[in-house]
Amino acid sequence: MWTRIPSSSLRVTGADRVDFVQGQMTGDLRGAAVPSVVACAFLNVRGQIEQFARAYKRPDDIYLHLDEAQAAPLMARLKRYIIFDQVELQDTSDTLKTVHLWSPDSFAEQLAAGSAAQFEWAGGQVLAGRVNRAGKAGIDLHYLARHEAAVLAQLGEEKPLAELDAARIAAGIPDIARDGFEGTLLQEVGLDTGGPLPAISYRKGCYVGQEIMARLEARGNARYHLARVAGENLASHADIVQDGKTVGRTGLAVGGKALARLRREIAAGGALEVAGQSAVAELLTSDA
Template sequence: MWTRIPSSSVRVIGADRVDFVHGQMTGDLRGAPTPGVVPCAFLNVRGQIEQFARVYRREDDLYLHLGEGQAPALLARLKRYVIFDQVELEDLTDTLRTVHVWNPDDLPGWNGAGEGAQTLNLAGATVLAGRVNRTGNPGVDLHYLARHEDAVLAALAGAEVPLADLDAARIRAGIPDVSRDGFVGTLPQEVGLDVKGPLPAISYRKGCYVGQEIMARLEARGNTRYHLARLSGEGLPDRGEVTQAGKVVGQSGLHAGGLSLARLRKELEPGAQVEVGGVPARLEPPGDA
């Protein structure tokens, strides 16, 4: 089974590429193997997420894989910080495509015991592959040139699965998609990106970056007012305001399979009744599907 992933992407080359990008992101790129892949966020000065990305470290470049439509803003941000750095930045959105293979055993050439990022050959096409958990079980993201799409997809086992089914699986597993769920503008710890969250994307031991001071304060305090939770209900709107007794208590992401992920006030107890855009919903206990 495989699913097309709406994406955008940036490539970074140059002698200073690792240090330059490392100094902007929440993850530890310097500590990553080559090849390797590091989930991360790019924050504003208030510590709020501007973009979420998976950064692939390779011998000759960095490949930054982002959600659909996110590359232009990240590219503009990175360009503002280029001073004396020897780097070149390129938007690859129009030339690359991405699919997610649900079961790595179905992917020819993938080494399950190997590095998190690998280069494969599928039907004569060179493909960048990365271990990514999008459904509750680690699968593989494949990134390839658009002109090779027909050959690459023909080489994959099983049928294409709609994106809505993948969304339902990841929401059931409690895994956020920052871009698709509309969680841009939140703190990483509020939406599951902390070190013990379902999508860890922060290192508290790396050097400075934009928003790092806020992250250090949150680590020291060990608390945020919101956390990632799941809501159940029928016909809940996507990316809606969550209220209880007329008071705003959070925001929800996409709704699929009868569930939504939500950035929700921590004081709400499992079983609490809320509304999403006026539609009744229930706060599910952690781990329930």
Template sequence: MWTFLPSGGLRVTGADRVDFVQGQMTGDLRGAPTPGLVACAFLNVRGQIEHFARAYRRADDVYLHLDAGQSASLLARLKRYIIFDQVELQDVSETLRTVHVWRADSLPGWQADGPDAQSFELGGATVLVGRVNRTGEAGVDLHYLAQHEDEVRAVLPGEEVSLATLDAARVRAGIPDIARDGFTGTLPQEVGLDVGGPLPAISYRKGCYVGQEIMARLEARGNARYHLARLAGEGWEAGAQVVRDGKVVGQAGLNAGGLSLARLRKELPEGAEVLVGGRPAHAHQLAARV
């Protein structure tokens, strides 16, 4: 099975590309192999998420894979920080396409024991493939040039499955999507991006970046007041307020299949009855991850 992902992307080239991106993102790109793949966030000075991306480190460039509609604003942000850096930035959103293949072992050419980022020929086209868990199973994101769309899609394994079906599977698996769940503007630790979370995207040892001081304080004090949890119910939009006893206690993500991930106050008891956008729901803890 595979699903088309509405996407955007930036290509970063130049001698200083790795160090430049490293100084902006929460993940440790410099510590990644080549080729390699690092999940990361780009924060504001208050430590809140502005963008979530997956950074592909390759021999000649860094490719930042983003959700649809995110590339222009991240491009503008990164340009503001170029001073003496030898880097060039290119928005490649219109020239690339991305699909998620639900089972990595079903994709011809993918090496299960290989690196997290791999390039190979598929359907006569060169593709970039990254190990990405979007459903609770070992899947991959596959990136290719738009001009090769027909050739690549013709050899993809199984049938095309809708984005709504993919969303339902990832919500069941407890895996957030920062853009689709409307979690931009939150702290990474509140929505599952911390070390040990369902979508780890922070290194506390990588050095300075925008928002790093706030991340260091949270690591030292461990005092984030919200965490990622699940809501059972339906009928609300991503970003809806979660209310209990007249008090706002969180923010709901995308509702898919009667479930939603949510940024909720940690003190909420298991099974607590809440209102989400005025509709009844119950709050539940996510299963612990080892």
């Protein structure tokens, strides 16, 4: 099974590429092996998420895989920080495509768990990274758009994106762009070290927003965390209300369920309202 992933991407080259990107992202790129894939976020000075990305560290470049329409704003942000750095940025959104393989058994020999690899397949070069999008290890496969027909011909049954969304919501895996979680703290939406999609290192050194992250680490839990909310006709991207007070916001809703940024004090099973409809906090843990 496989699913098309709406994507955008950047390629970063130059002698200073690793140090430059390391100073912007929350994950530890410098400490990663080559090749490898590192989940990360790019924050503003208040520590809020601007973009989520998976950074592929390769021998000659860094490939930043982002959600759809995210490459242009990230490229503009990175350009502002280039001073004397020897780096070059290229938007590769139009030349590269991505699918997610739900069952990556055919790639077992080429790709060990938690790593990335580039190899010849279906008549061209492909880049593969093992990632968790649906509650278990799968593979994101990146390939040149001009090779798409040959690549897809080698795959099995296509599953629509809605089915992948339903699976990840059931597994508690956030999608920052599709869930509309930009502008939040990563500890609030499952991106902390103990969360379902860890995307931060507290030991990697300075980056934009790092001071806020250090304060949160020292203080402990944030006021919000990632939860799952259920309700008939549950609305996407809507405020969650309890006793007339807004206590959170839903992400993308599929099949009456959604992940949500929710106040920690809301008890599991507590009565809630979303867009005037009754709902319930189905799951409420610090790492779900």
